[in-house]
Amino acid sequence: MTCCLPFIFYAFLMTFLSPVMSITDSQSVIQAERICKPGPPLKASLGKMNCLVIGDSISIGYTPWVAKMLGDGYQVQHAPWDQRDGGALDSKYGLQCLRIFLQTVMLEPTKYDVIIFNFGMHDINYGGCWPEEYVEPVDYAENLNAITSILLSTGANVGYVLTTPVPYNVTLNNRAKQYNGIAGHVMKEYPTVVTADLYTWVIEVCGDPPYVSCIIADKQPSPHYTAQGYQYLSERIKDLILDLTQDIDENPPSWKRRESSRWIASKYLVPCSDKYGKVVTVCPYNTTCCDDLFSYTGQGCCLTPEAVPCGDGKHCCPAGFECDPGCSKYKCSCREMR
Numbered sequence: 217m218t219c220c221l222p223f224i225f226y227a228f229l230m231t232f233l234s235p236v237m238s239i240t241d242s243q244s245v246i247q248a249e250r251i252c253k254p255g256p257p258l259k260a261s262l263g264k265m266n267c268l269v270i271g272d273s274i275s276i277g278y279t280p281w282v283a284k285m286l287g288d289g290y291q292v293q294h295a296p297w298d299q300r301d302g303g304a305l306d307s308k309y310g311l312q313c314l315r316i317f318l319q320t321v322m323l324e325p326t327k328y329d330v331i332i333f334n335f336g337m338h339d340i341n342y343g344g345c346w347p348e349e350y351v352e353p354v355d356y357a358e359n360l361n362a363i364t365s366i367l368l369s370t371g372a373n374v375g376y377v378l379t380t381p382v383p384y385n386v387t388l389n390n391r392a393k394q395y396n397g398i399a400g401h402v403m404k405e406y407p408t409v410v411t412a413d414l415y416t417w418v419i420e421v422c423g424d425p426p427y428v429s430c431i432i433a434d435k436q437p438s439p440h441y442t443a444q445g446y447q448y449l450s451e452r453i454k455d456l457i458l459d460l461t462q463d464i465d466e467n468p469p470s471w472k473r474r475e476s477s478r479w480i481a482s483k484y485l486v487p488c489s490d491k492y493g494k495v496v497t498v499c500p501y502n503t504t505c506c507d508d509l510f511s512y513t514g515q516g517c518c519l520t521p522e523a524v525p526c527g528d529g530k531h532c533c534p535a536g537f538e539c540d541p542g543c544s545k546y547k548c549s550c551r552e553m554r
């Protein structure tokens with residue numbers, strides 16, 4: 217894909233200049249932070265299996281189908297609450313925002329019976345457009361390790377979903393396969409984590425990349441699927457969730473029998489309002505509400521106090537910095553103010 221050549225050039229530049237580059241002696245420049253989109257809308261439903269799906273646009277695509285197939289006994293939600301963009305993006309962003317994804321949009325503590333997750337498509341920079349999403353293999357392994365530990369520490373049964381193919385570019389698809397290998401290796405260290413091979417599930421229908429069309433795939437070049445395609449993916453994901461809930465009926469976790477307490481007193485939380493003044497999202501203590509173009513509520517959290525939103529709906533700068541005027545959803549940097 218050639219849609220974003222300037223940004224590839226930018227990535228090349230950043231390789232030499234980041235994380236801190238000096239324009240002049242008096243000003244330092246850092247990469248802007250990405251605003252965290254909020255967690256899902258609903259608290260745990262006591263009569264149901266509570267399932268959370270963490271992942272990118274592909275999991276956003278299959279989650280409604282999974283919910284439909286599993287039916288009334290299951291509450292299936294996606295984190296973050298984003299129905300327009302790449303969801304949990306890359307593993308670096310996922311790790312940064314995980315504590316927000318694991319609570320509701322109002323930051324109510326909630327518990328999941330099952331959490332399934334995937335990172336990879338954005339880590340490999342699947343379109344060449346998003347250099348800030350690219351994660352080196354060694355960091356990918358480290359991030360997945362950290363994320364898996366945190367998810368298991370919630371008490372949920374955890375499943376991992378391998379990344380789907382990149383139909384239009386063999387180099388990128390090989391990178392996806394390499395990252396799936398790394399993920400498989402990481403998950404071996406967690407014997408209770410069940411892995412679903414969604415990569416193979418797709419090539420059983422589409423064949424090995426490259427392909428210019430496939431009955432379940434969106435018009436190429438794209439990593440996305442048709443509605444029928446997402447329905448097909450959800451069959452595999454539904455089986456993963458059934459696998460992970462198998463033993464839960466017999467041993468209901470003890471949290472189901474007691475109220476969980478807030479992790480932080482509510483007066484310290486940061487309420488975010490929409491343009492009508494209605495609180496639509498709550499951010500953690502010591503963070504800042506920011507307009508977020510990709511959040512379902514239009515609000516997200518910048519993880520530093522008194523942060524400066526960059527106006528691109530995606531980035532923010534810490535207090536004492538100003539956003540570069542050239543900030544866009546693709547890239548953004550912050551200049552220290554003197």
Ligand SMILES: *[C@@H]1O[C@H](CO)[C@@H](O)[C@H](O)[C@H]1NC(C)=O
Binds near residue numbers: 217344385386388
């Ligand atoms: C495939 O992706 C790689 C890595 O982004 C890129 O260098 C290459 O030009 C792409 N190939 C084609 C045919 O688009």
Ligand SMILES: *[C@@H]1O[C@H](CO)[C@@H](O)[C@H](O)[C@H]1NC(C)=O
Binds near residue numbers: 502519520521
């Ligand atoms: C609040 O955020 C600042 C800057 O990120 C940090 O230095 C400080 O320790 C935080 N305070 C608390 C109580 O978390």
